[in-house]
Amino acid sequence: MQEAGQKSDSITLVSVLPAVADVKALRIGRSIHNYAFSVGFESMANVATAMLDMYFKCGSVRNARFMFKGMSSCSRNVVSWNTMINGYEQNGESEEAFATFLKMLDEGVEPTNETTVTWIAMILGYAHNGCVNEALNLFCEMQSHDIKPDSFTLVSVIIALADLSVTRQARWIHGLAIRTLMDKNVFVCAALIDTYAKCGAIQTARKLFGMMQE
Incomplete structure (x- = not known):
């Protein structure tokens, strides 16, 4: 197309760039x-x-970061923010991904479902690596931004709390499950039973088990 003297427009570039990305050229x-x-x-x-x-x-990553910093505020829409967050995550820079997400919130950009995924990935990462306090802090921060957890996120936090073996924390997360109407979810309920049992609250665990419908 270039050799034929045809000028490329923006649609041409948007079409060809994913192909360049696929072959890493x-x-x-x-x-x-x-x-x-x-x-x-x-x-x-x-x-x-x-x-x-x-x-x-x-x-x-360096070129992407440099380019994003040079973009005007009107060019930085939720799609470009998501691209930065996903790009950092794909290149193993999870902390940078989360920092970008927080900056996105600070600038008043409304997150999409794709961006909630970042919260869940970070919480899961902390929980699975034994960083219980970090997982809890992140979970609380997620709620402070009015982002509602799903059952998958709640189970991750409950599993993390089980390692603390503190009944008060188990009751707190159980109360949250009730308030968000997820206490009947079979996976949430099973995680709560496990947590109560590890805290030594066997009667509560047994009562929950008896209340399960499946």
């Missing part, structure tokens, strides 16, 4: 970035987001 990606900059397409939100995704998938 970073050199070609940079060339396309230079072209976008020269014709003024770099400031367009869809082009900029496609380039961010390309840089992350090519393993060039």
Whole structure:
């Protein structure tokens, strides 16, 4: 197309950049970035987001970070924020992903379902690695932002609490399960039974087991 003298528009770039990302052709990606900059397409939100995704998938976190910092506030929509969060996560930079998520909230950008996933991934990561307090703090912070946990998140927190063997904490999370109408969920209930048993509250665990419908 270039050799034929045809000019590329923004749709052309948005279409070709995912292909560049798939084959991890970073050199070609940079060339396309230079072209976008020269014709003024770099400031367009869809082009900029496609380039961010390309840089992350090519393993060039530094270029993606540099580009995102240079984007104007109007170009930073929820899709570009999600691209940054996912890109950091895919490149093993979980803490940077979460920091970006918090900055996104600070700037008043409304998160999508895809962004809630970041909270769950972080909570799970802490819980599975024995960092109970960190998992709990993150869970509480998640609630302070009015992001409702699902049963999967709740089970993760309950499992983490089981390691503390503190009945007061078990009752707290049980109360939360009741308030969010998840206390009848079979997985949540099973996790609560396990937690109460590990806390030595055998009668409570037995009572919960008797109340289970399945």
